[in-house]
Amino acid sequence: MVFRFPFHIAVGPNACYRYFWGTQHVLHFEVFDMTVPGHGLLSGKTGVIFGALNESSIAWAIAEAAYREGGRFILSNAPVAKRLGGLDALAEKTESEIIWADATSDEDLTNLFEAAKAQFGQIDFIVHSIGMGINVRKDKDYTELNYDWYQKTLDISAVSLHRIVTNAMNAESVRDGGSIVALSYIGGQRVFTKYSEMGDAKALLESIVRSYGYRLGKKGIRINAISQSPTRTTAGSGIEGFDAMFEYGEMLSPLGNADAASCADYTVTLLSDLTRMVTMQTLFHDGGFNNMGISTALVEALSDKLGR
Ligand SMILES: NC(=O)c1ccc[n+]([C@@H]2O[C@H](COP(=O)([O-])OP(=O)(O)OC[C@H]3O[C@@H](n4cnc5c(N)ncnc54)[C@H](O)[C@@H]3O)[C@@H](O)[C@H]2O)c1
Secondary structure, three states: OOOOOOEEEEOOOOEEEEEEEOHHHOEEEEEEEOOOOOOOOOOOOEEEEEOOOOOOOHHHHHHHHHHHOOOEEEEEEOHHHHHHOOHHHHHHHOOOEEEEOOOOOHHHHHHHHHHHHHHHOOEEEEEEOOOOOHHHHOOOOHHHOOHHHHHHHHHHHHHHHHHHHHHHHHOOOEEEEEEEEEEEOHHHOOOOHHHOHHHHHHHHHHHHHHHHHHHHHOOOOEEEEEEEOOOOOHHHHOOOOHHHHHHHHHHHOOOOOOOHHHHHHHHHHHHOHHHOOOOOOEEEEOOOHHHOOOOHHHHHHHHHHHOO
């Protein structure tokens, strides 16, 4: 076996051990940081980030990236998430305050945006990274939906975006030229059978992005959805067949599935002034998945199955 020196062994998303031969042929190793360096894209900007639950959450990665880019923000999640206790570590790391708010409650959101105003004056960005499919979680097929749960799914996963924007605008909380980003999935535009009711929720979410985008344009405020690859998170793995969908994405996408950290990097560009003329879009962040029909990897896997 031929080793090239120095060689790198990844030990996590942001860290690596680097082995190298030092003088007198002694093998050394050091840990170095692989994090993308900040570019100050959000320097001087403030905001609210909804939906970080634990280290695997997409919003967690977004908060880390926003902080790295110089942004400062409030972290928010539903009060029921408080007992899980995971958010404190992120708050400490990003010097953020946590304000608990149920995104389906106007009262909670009013209080949140008043608190944001007290802390920052007007804010520049909002990230909506909230989702929950109640029927999906309870394994109810699309043809047998419990309508109370369905209503709740739509309320949490889509209408909450409308509520958040309305409450923020009523509180005159968002600065002209601000940016709002919501997380979506291609199941809102194409049928992914196991995604079930969540496909309807994402279709509604993306429609709210367009409908509100028109109204916010008068203030120069932008709103976009990012349609993200399957990502291993608490919400993601709550979907039956998630592993198969993940593998399918991996085999179909020319770049493979996009992970949470790269989604976070893309998100900060949308929160920055560099994308100031982009609004009302659903932007695919999926390694090219949405433009594929079938890939050679899938043809070969199916051919193997067919024995041809
Ligand atoms: N994981 C994936 O494969 C994937 C792919 C594309 C899009 N998304 C979307 O990304 C977003 C973030 O999900 P995630 O995968 O990081 O999972 P996650 O479970 O880490 O995040 C979902 C968040 O929604 C919060 N939430 C639920 N009900 C709420 C309420 N009533 N009020 C406020 N917050 C509430 C949860 O506490 C949690 O923090 C969701 O919109 C999800 O649909 C996820």
